Amino acid sequence: MKPDPRKPPVLAEKLLRWICAPHQVESILGDLHEEFIFQAKKVGLQKARLFYWCEALGFIKLRYIKRKKSPYSSTFIFSHDMIRNYFTIAWRTLSHSKVYSFINVIGLSIGLAAAMLILLYTKDEVSFDQFHANNPNIYRITSQFISTTGQQKGLGANTGFLQGPKFAAGVPEILHAVRYHGHRNDIKKGNEIKSEEVFRVDSSFFSIFSFPLLSGNPQTALKEPRSVVISEEMAEKHFGNKNVLGKTILMKDSFDKDARFEPFTVTGVAQKSPQNSSIKFNFLIPIVTNHGEMERSQNWFNTFLNTFVVLAPGTNVSLVEKKMNLVYNADAKEAIKEVAAKFGVTDRKVYRLQPFTEMHLSADLPADNGLTDHSNPQLSYILTGIALFILTIACINFVNLTVARSLKRAKEIGVRKVIGGGRMQLVVQFLGESFLLCLAAFIFALALVQLTLPTFNHLANKALAISYLFDIKLILGYLLLFFATGLLAGFYPALVLSGYDPVKTLYNRMQLSGKNYLQTSLVVLQFTIASFLIIGTLTINSQFNYLINKDLGYNDEHLISVEKNNLTREEAHLLTLELEKDPNIIAVAPKNGGRWNTAAKVSGNIELQFAYETIDPQFLPTIQVPIVNGRNFSDAFPADSARSVLVNETFVKQAGWKDPIGQIVDFWYDNLKYTVVGVVRDYHYTSLNEKIGPQLFTMKPRNQYGRFFVKIKAGTESTSLRHIGETYTKLFPLDPYTYKFIDDENQKRYESEAKWKQIMLFGTVLTIFISCIGLFGLATLSAERRTKEIGVRKVMGASVTSIARLLTSDFLKLVCISFVFAFPLAYYAIDKWLQNYPYRVDVSAVTFLEAALMAVVVAFLTVSFQSVRAALMNPVKSLRSE
Template sequence: MKANPQPTPPTWADKLLTWACASHLHESILGDLHEEFYFQAERIGERRARLRYWREALGFIKPRYIRRQKSPYPATFLFSHDMIRNYFTIAWRTLAHNKTYSFINIVGLSIGLAAAMLIVLYSKDDVSFDRFHTNNPRIYRVANRYMAPNGQQTGVTGISGYLPGPKFAAGVPEIQAYVRLMQEQHDIKTGAGIRSEIVFHTDSAFFSIFSFPLLSGNPATALNNPRSVVISEEMAQKQFGTSDALGKTLTVRTGEKNTGFEPYTVTGIAKTCPQNSSIRFDILMPLVVKPADMERSMNWFNTFLNTFVLLAPGSNLTQVERKINAVYNADAKEAIREVARKYDMRDKKEYLLQPFTNIHLNAGLPPDNGLEGRTNPQLAYILSGIAVFILLIACINFINLTVARSLKRAKEIGVRKVVGSGRMQLMAQFLGESFLLCSAAFALGLVLVQAALPTFNHLANKALAISYLFDIKLMMGYLVLFLATGLLAGFYPALVLSGYSPVKTLYNRLQLSGKNYLQTSLVVLQFAIASFLIVGTLTIYAQFDYLTSKDLGYNDKHLVSVDKQNLTREEAFRLRQELGKDPNIIAVAPKNAGRWNTSAKVNGNTEIAFTIEAVDPEFLPAIEVPVRMGRNFSHAFPADSTHSVLVNEAFVKQAGWKNPIGQIVDFWYDNARYTVVGVTRDYHYTDLNEKIGPQVFTMKHDIPYGRFLVKIKPGTETGSLRHIAATYARLFPLNAYTYKFMDDENLKKYESEAKWKQIMLFSTMLTIFISCIGLFGLATLSAERRTKEIGIRKVLGASVNSIVHLLTSDFLKLVCISFIFAFPMAWYAIDKWLQNYPYRIDISALTFIQAGLLAVSVAVVTVSFQSIRAALMNPVESLGNE
């Protein structure tokens, strides 16, 4: 009988011998075993001889002795140059060899890190708002609040009038300078015609308080001349075709009743305002105040501009506020009495100073009345929470996949321990793999940030740039984020893997302890977050659809709104006649611009606050709002323009009238009493974020028209708009023509909800994607571990469906368990969110069912792909792998 050829020596014999020498184990033991191996290989076969060799060799290595055995390497070798290079080489080979595992972790982490970086950019921009001014923190905005007799605050505003700035600066030594800022819309002559632009009127100290550099011109004197103007470099290019526009003339129409244009000399070209500035101007003109306005004490109660003051270094804010209120109470003493008597005003007015850097993120005193950058402070917290969710899910993927994949590396760990690797060295190796993977994820994350910035800027209403990342403080922050992510993602797997027993690993007896509660808990947490975001997204979509499709109570379709300030009754009559010559024009209805609020008394002394609208008889028919009781205004009744009003149903309800026709609305402060001649149906004259309140319609001449509505026939938009533009240009040649469709304007009122809808959609998609690739990786590793089991089941007659069910059921159970935690939290969160809307959807069980079905469907598709692949594998190959 022919003898077997000499078998290959045991693969790890030399390494075991090296370890034995290092640990002072006698060499003859392994030498004898080595010779025995060749003898047994000829007798019982190489495979069985190899297993017996390992069993005998490891029988001499007691587990207790291994645990106590110290590494032959000195502690300094752990972080030596050679060892770090070794860690890097092994980590690189490991990641390159397991491409699917590496791809899942790198992509998941990069998305999570990109989300975190975007939120850091957002937060940096918010925090840095207005902090570039060198005079900070000594710049304050003058604000005022109203206090009821019982001491409760009834209102607060950052808007002031002409008097506070100069009066406080004259009476309070700590105030070094003041500047007032008022925004207006003015028509400007251009080469092609007339253009309407936003203009800021301000005091000459503007550039001495705020740090807006001039490219040309003297900042100290640029606004001294009433006929001077400072424009931005962008406006200079737009108006003159060059930024070298110093000394050129800008022709502007100013004043409410002025119909002519006046020349202004460009005395300064300002650098374009930063995006993180509450003050953003293109045109600055001197604020000219008549001496009579400064002497009129009633102007203490006019609020239409922003006032800023510069305090001396070291000033005590509390004392300064006490002094400015003393100035106000002394100077406005008679005016306070007059207002209290005439308007029955019982609230006390107090002034306070708001730090300029506090404006941007202040919900109570936000940037308004020309200041920009108004934001919801909660948005930063919510976006940060979403980013943390996404990054957390990516780290969960890393931990789950590394621990699940650890069984495949168990023998490697055992051999490393046998040849002398200590636990710290193993942890350093696995943490090195984690940081290498995080480095790749960070690089890809930067690419994703650059790609996502345009979309993110649109959603967040920002103008962020990738260059913002290369800030020293931000770089330090990202270094901390990198270290935290690497440690968070790699520490636990390193701790678990480095603790494996070498005897069990080399005997192939290692199993994850217990039922692996950590891994299952992390999968549950992962899908709980995903399910939570799915419910939130479905709710926001439903609420947005409700807001944009709900009946407003009037018809805003084919309704064109055209602005025309100070439109007189005679001009409105002529405009209606000229526009009516086109048969496609159905109606023309003038009204006041903006929203006017006031109050009046009913039933004797009951005071009601309401919105007042100046209209004519054509207004209600044009917007298709019916009169429920009484009649509409009519030119046949001359008294309608002097003594009659219409009220809406909300007004009637608040007044408690059963028979509203003939009731009196008493404007006691004007000594005017009006009779109710009709009651209109309630309609949403503002957006659905506000409840329908009392509304009064009047034809009083003292409220000017500021716009007119034109109802056109459907399908005639092009021709009708051309006719409206031509008529406007002929009747008002010195006015800029602008128009908008009312239905488009109504949709713009819900831009915030639309952005939330998109933010939540993108967040949910990212969360589901990261969760799914993690689930796919777990399913892949699960199928690999159960390859032999699957083969045996197929040999015994199991069907593909039963095997797929076997592999998917465990994961689906975890997804379903996640609903137990996600749905109560989601219900609480959306209930709180919906309370912000007076008109809102009801929380429906269907939303949670849809979210659950979506999460389960995504999980089934993800897991089934790998399960079906494993179930279709040839059982001969499956069993042969063992």
């Protein structure tokens, strides 16, 4: 019986059943029959039968190759040839898809570079002060006040002269103690005088801390009272070389009016302090204390320096703390009673030990008072969060683009499976492509790190170098980052691609199942992160602008501050007369230096703490702060300096006064009482990061001035500064002349906020950029997949605008959905952040609308370009592309 010519060739079917695996035959034959019917209608039976035979022989050939142990066989063990084949195919695939490869490499490299920079930053942060040989046995002596009810309060890290020597003598577990005190000294070189920070330390300094000396004996360098150890930088600066042992430096105490320049002999030259050190010095001189100071028990209550101790290895720290407090309570017993009786102090003081390596990132007991580079741990968390955001978005791009373009590789996957490729081999193949892309991105990221490191150092206030990359721990961290990124970015696409049905893929019937919820979810996550960062950036920018533009309550324009320690009333009067000879000088007013704080009793027994300012009658008019009640100090009232004070509005509120004029302020510990003669309008005498506190102004003769303010005419800065400098040098030839513009100083108070603003801006820009290139890639692949649909719509009369809107709307919907998640998260985060500021902007709906508009506009511009391009295609070409 002859076979029906309208049916497929029977012999071909028999061959297929004989050669192919039983579980595959029915699926293969079903697809071949469908294709046969289609071809028969299209080109006729004869050509259809020929086509059937060709396809059948193709399958038979592939199965024969498999039986001969094809290198793609699932039973074949991975070999050198197989791995080389994988890399060859991966390279060809990536090189033939240049846009896709470029997007992934750029996105991943930016994400990896951000992560690398944060690893550098974090390594530097956690390595602070770790280089000392005596770690982890170095501690700083701290203290805490405990109330009569047992409540802990009043943490402090400063000590006085007594704590170090007394505890070292009374606690056997303390091997060494060293005091460390920063002080301003005037240093004379020829006729030039400059004020430098000089640190007074005990001679045991180099026994505790590992700061190598280029020359000199660390054991004896600080034994003599007039010895000095200088840094190699200062040796070059003052003497032109580093061989300076035995040479002298003229130095005097800046705060001692009667001090004279004394020669200090250089007994050591120290290497430059490491970048990751809390102790950085240029000059070290010995602390000199006399027997009387050490025996005076009231000195237990002085707090002006840092004291460090080295404990014996294996020591119980809690036990040492108990012994320290026993020494304190025994030695200071009478002084404690005296202070309690005089000042009414009922809280007891307890000494603690803080690990030296914890100071750098401590929020409660930071590295200060001569210690440098204290860091806010929140900055590390936020930088890490931004880096993770950027890297996450880059990985999301990889997953989305790989899955989206997977239909283009469907036939390749089908062929590999038909000839015997197992799923695990396909997973390895696609993971190999992922790691190849990551390798290219990793190399490019290293170049980006080197290129952007100076900018990053400026933002993070660091001096990191690319040489940090060669640290073994950091290299291991980068390798872990590389493998984690490659695995995270490639694992899911590898599983998806390797799971395709080979028969469907060979006949172009493969479609992504369902609505591809993962891909859409990842796009939403991308723009949730991007929108979150946009809102954060806008808020930080608004807060920064608020801080630098807010009215401070006084006029800081064209106002110059000149430092002059121990300025007497007579010197201030003479200085004012000399300066006002220049018509460009509007006013001159002296004031105390630094920030003074004290306490007094008001309204009977209410003890009030306040800022304590020493001024003259010209100060408030010079900075243009008005008197809102009563009067200013006046030369017409000679008793003002002995009996009168001014207070600000906050002082009045906290004192509970309804009529402040005539009220008494009782400095009971000095047996002095003053009468309030005027109320000063509140002004921000500190930064806007602090609330305006109580403030009291006095003209007490015993208080000396520490600087003076000069108000000049606008546009006369050069001539006025020249006149001020010449006058100062003429009157005080042995004192260094330094000046500051007050408005510049006020701006510098918000350098931290400025850096936050820049960091968030860079992070947001990078996030948006990576999100957009990913969205561009998805839009491109979406347009390619819908080529025939676009052609049909155009033939049916659809306009370019409607097609572009169709292709764009799907992505814009996802961006809008992201706002549902981004807005609550952003509101919570910025509300928490703004609570750190007593004076702050409100969380405004306008900020969220601006962020939403920016995200939508950026996404629209990204997607619309490719959408319009696809909509403008010739429909004939679109229909033929199938």
